[in-house]
Amino acid sequence: MAKRRYAYSLLLGGIYLALPAMKRFKQIVADLKANIDDPELEDLTPLLWQFICYPPKIPLRLHQQQLLDKAQKFVVTVDDPYFTNITLNIKGFKWGSGKNKILLSHGWGSKAADFTELINALLELPNTEIIAFDAPANGSSDGDLSNLLLFVGAVKSVILETGTPDVVIGHSFGAMANVVGLHELAIQPKLLVSIAPFILLQENFIKNMTAVGVPTADQQAFLDDFKKQYGIYPSYYNMPDLYRFDASLNHWLAYDDADMMLPNTYLQNFLSAHPSIRTKNFSGAGHERIIKLPAVIEDVIVEIKAALDIS
Template identity: 50%
Template structure:
């Protein structure tokens, strides 16, 4: 968090005409703050079997980056969890603890490159997607796939990329529109409109697609054949409900739960949200290799 604060300070104090201003914006957008583990989180990870996989960093280092994963149990029923931005595997401590009570399961989660304990200075949605794909390649299609924020978006992208369909997809305050999320971040620190446009031009040149391309609505190719639970907070300012509503209104087959006041990240600690997810997971796993 200290580094992020310094990046924000640098952006605010920089002359907009200074060479390298756009580089500061890349750091602002793509640096994921790394929070230290709490004692209970460390204890949870100490109880896990650890593994390391690789994800291709196509845009920043142009190398394969190692990322760390954690596995609890060895049951036939597989549950994968993808964290969100500025987060890490251990931030699902409440949910993982509750899910471990379900018999015959294997629970797998991971720190995406550039996040938590994994390699990488910067991160982006592509690295999130590549991490999910790597875990599926290593451990197979999960029976349940859970994601938070950009992790929920990455789950959808990865499932499309590998042609996999879980028995249950759980999206927790999913990020819906990447470009608008970037704009929120830049507006918060006073980046002028013309500099934002320059950044988006640079983004499109580097990534090969405009930021507006990364819209969950465009990637979502599933129908009622996929059981999907989506939890949201209608007061969410990170992933605004107006975008969520536009998404779910056209997909009435998605089960939705509004947890108003839980917060974009705080929902992970909500006992009611955890209970709702666990109940849905139990139902989805009922009869599968029980």
């Protein structure tokens, strides 16, 4: 039985494709746990690819759908040579038509509409255009599995479609994607806002695998397969190495020193190397809830007004 269950997982999604998004993720986790101690199972790697690279999808709430209904919709494309080998349609959303462009990039397993509270506050600013999108395999966009490179591809495609942003805001995985995408496009915005940014990708993978009981040897086998697929270990994708901006960038960073997803030690080590980044600690906010926190939103608005000289 164990071999049969595992064999299904070798398909990219396999039987999981027929399941609703959250049930699918729970089934992936259940299958992974069920197979961890199976002596007949030689390799957990295919299951780990799905566990690591499948972003769970949470349905839209009514107030989020109402916000999207007011948006101007657009579509950009991103090539996916990693999982589907097709060109993905990425869904984008715009509000307003002012000269000041504000781009938002959401985190892993999230969507543009998760910025609803922040977007509603941004809509109060004069002469602005707010741009957001659902990253590959997240929200309403195409894709099955995702990774940082696909997130970066989406950031770049959206910027090339909508124009150079004056303000760029990113949460979690989206904050890391912003740093890479902006550097690759040689863009330095008037203000970069990073909220609970990812710092060390490989350590996050290891943390997640450890949390479900994946043995160290199987973790290393996955990391080795990652290198085989991409030519580098995920440790390459670390914010300290990816961050190429100098002290001239106006960068404001919000974090929670008790964030369970973002160990504070990782963040502080990064910040010590970049003392020009201005920071504020919202202790106890929570990794996901921090973008909805009124105090965070108020501070983001203050930062934007100062950067864009809005009274």
